Amino acid sequence: MRYAGAAFLLVYAIRSIRSAFAGGNALQAEAHATTSLRASLLTCLALTWLNPHVYLDTVVLLGSISTRYAGWEPAFALGAITASFVFFFSLGYGARLLAPLFAKPVAWRILDGLIALVMASIGVSLLR
Numbered sequence: 001m002r003y004a005g006a007a008f009l010l011v012y013a014i015r016s017i018r019s020a021f022a023g024g025n026a027l028q029a030e031a032h033a034t035t036s037l038r039a040s041l042l043t044c045l046a047l048t049w050l051n052p053h054v055y056l057d058t059v060v061l062l063g064s065i066s067t068r069y070a071g072w073e074p075a076f077a078l079g080a081i082t083a084s085f086v087f088f089f090s091l092g093y094g095a096r097l098l099a100p101l102f103a104k105p106v107a108w109r110i111l112d113g114l115i116a117l118v119m120a121s122i123g124v125s126l127l128r
Contacts, residue, residue, distance in 0.1 A: 002126050009123030013116045020112035027102040 019025065035043075048054060066076045101107050 006123045006126035009119045009126070013119035013123060016112045016116035016119060020109045020116060023105050023109050025108040025112075026105045027099060027108075 062080055066073065066080075069076050102111075
């Protein structure tokens with residue numbers, strides 16, 4: 001699994017570095033895009049309950065870490081819930097604030113380059 005994970009990350013890094021050099025990406029958000037409340041709620045529910053990371057991160061990762069803190073389960077749960085809320089709240093508002101920046105193709109090239117560096121470093125660390 002280690003080698004498969006490393007291979008995946010290194011291929012991902014190669015794709016990101018290609019994208020960084022090719023460029024041409026830019027965020028083009030619609031200024032007046034409207035969506036119904038029903039469509040928004042259904043999208044939110046689908047992203048929540050159909051996302052495998054919900055189960056991997058919450059059940060497997062947090063569940064296994066929480067066993068180290070016997071007797072502190074309520075505090076651990078409150079901390080996990082608070083961290084999740086702060087993360088997703090920041091992600092939503094951060095995306096809104098960064099939208100003008102990512103309307104420029106150079107920002108995407110820099111982001112792709114950073115992603116390539118991170119993926120390659122994790123992939124190489126798995127091989128060591």
